Amino acid sequence: MPIKNNYDFYAVMEQTTPEQAAVKVIKEEKQDGELRFLRYRQCLQSFGHRNRNKRLWQASHLKAMLKHPWVVQQLEQKGGLPGENGHPAAESGEISMERLCKVDPNNICLLLKSYSFENNDTMLFGVVETIDDGNGPGNRLMRNILQGIVPAVSCRTLVPQRKNPDGSIDVTGPGRLICYDRVFTPSHEEAFMDTNAKVEKVTIGAPSDVTTQAPAFECAVKDLANWAYNKSDTAKFILEGMDACMESLNLDKDLNLTAKTNDGRIYIPMRHEDDIGKAIDFYMRGIR
Numbered sequence: 552m553p554i555k556n557n558y559d560f561y562a563v564m565e566q567t568t569p570e571q572a573a574v575k576v577i578k579e580e581k582q583d584g585e586l587r588f589l590r591y592r593q594c595l596q597s598f599g600h601r602n603r604n605k606r607l608w609q610a611s612h613l614k615a616m617l618k619h620p621w622v623v624q625q626l627e628q629k630g631g632l633p634g635e636n637g638h639p640a641a642e643s644g645e646i647s648m649e650r651l652c653k654v655d656p657n658n659i660c661l662l663l664k665s666y667s668f669e670n671n672d673t674m675l676f677g678v679v680e681t682i683d684d685g686n687g688p689g690n691r692l693m694r695n696i697l698q699g700i701v702p703a704v705s706c707r708t709l710v711p712q713r714k715n716p717d718g719s720i721d722v723t724g725p726g727r728l729i730c731y732d733r734v735f736t737p738s739h740e741e742a743f744m745d746t747n748a749k750v751e752k753v754t755i756g757a758p759s760d761v762t763t764q765a766p767a768f769e770c771a772v773k774d775l776a777n778w779a780y781n782k783s784d785t786a787k788f789i790l791e792g793m794d795a796c797m798e799s800l801n802l803d804k805d806l807n808l809t810a811k812t813n814d815g816r817i818y819i820p821m822r823h824e825d826d827i828g829k830a831i832d833f834y835m836r837g838i839r
Contacts, residue, residue: 585754585755586683586754586755587683587693587752587753587754587755588680588681588682588689588693588753589680589681589693589697589750589751589752589753590664590678590680590750590751590753591678591679591696591744591745591748591750592676592677592744592745592748593676593677593679593702593744593745594674594676594739594742594744594745595663595666595675595676595677595704595706595731595739595742596608596613596674596675596706596739596741596742597673597674597675597739597741597742598610598672598673598674598675601719602738602740603737603738603740604720605720606712606719606720606721606722606738607719607720607721607722608722609722610668610672610673610675611725612710612724612725612726613675613725614668616725616726616728617666617728619727619728622728626663626664626666630662631662631663631664631680632662632663632731633654633656633659633661633662633663633682633730634659634660634661634662634730634731634732634733635654635655635659635660635730635732635733636658636659636660636688636692636732637732637734638705638707638732638734639651639655651709652709652727652729654730657687659682659688659689660681660682660684660691660692660733661679661680661681661682661689661692661704661731661733662679662680662682663677663678663679664677664678664679664680665677665678666678674741676745677731679704679744680753681693681696692733696750701743701744701746702733702744703733703734703735703736703743703744704731704733704734704737704742705731705732705734705737705738705742706730706731706732707728707729707730707731707732708727708729709726709727709729710722710723710724710725710726710727711723711724711726754799772802773800773801775802776800776801776802776809777800779802779808779821779827780797780808782826782827783808783819783821783824783827785819786808786819786821789817789819790810790812790817793812793813793817794812794813795810795811795812795817796812797810799811802821802831803818805820806821806831806832807819807821808820808821
């Protein structure tokens with residue numbers, strides 16, 4: 552919905568319906584300090600034809616807006632361009648320009664990590680990550696996606712525009728890109744997650760588990776965890792009975808074999824299995 556102000560620019564929040572109620576969060580246990588989020592490919596918006604709000608955008612304008620120093624700094628130095636769970640709305644009357652231009656840190660649910668113009672500059676895609684924030688909007692977005700909801704986004708901008716006699720609107724030049732917010736009905740009908748691309752579930756261990764050799768070390772530990780599972784009848788019996796996620800199989804610093812289940816993370820001591828425990832201890836000493 553465009554909101555006119557006293558300047559030559561208009562505040563544009565490209566959404567066609569009000570934000571809907573949030574989906575209830577399902578509790579999921581995780582280790583202290585562990586981060587979990589989803590990384591996925593998202594269509595951000597399209598160009599060269601009118602969207603559901605009858606607004607026409609040009610790729611050249613967005614290219615200039617994405618080169619703004621603030622946007623570049625967010626993408627290259629600050630971890631990404633944050634977006635909120637829904638466009639901001641006023642409780643009564645018009646929303647203030649201050650609120651429109653502000654991204655509320657208590658309501659962010661996603662980070663735009665990178666972008667690319669595709670299909671002869673008719674489409675803008677981005678790599679997006681959900682925010683790990685406990686039971687906040689970022690975690691709700693992650694759970695929604697895992698439940699099968701395909702997320703959509705809508706741009707929040709300040710841009711110059713012209714209203715035509717037929718009611719259609721042309722964006723006439725670059726302005727300021729504030730963010731891409733999560734919405735349920737985007738004005739650009741293409742602006743949904745790319746369901747043909749892989750959704751990556753990312754888990755980053757607690758700080759105490761991180762070393763300067765992280766990638767090689769983590770691969771070695773996961774290989775060792777798989778070896779221990781295949782050697783241990785006890786581990787097989789327990790994990791198969793609990794329908795564990797075998798991709799999450801790992802070893803912690805106390806030599807417990809760990810895996811995620813529907814009831815949370817389970818820990819199986821390996822030190823008590825003499826031959827396996829000794830072998831794990833020997834290899835762990837060698838790769839630390």
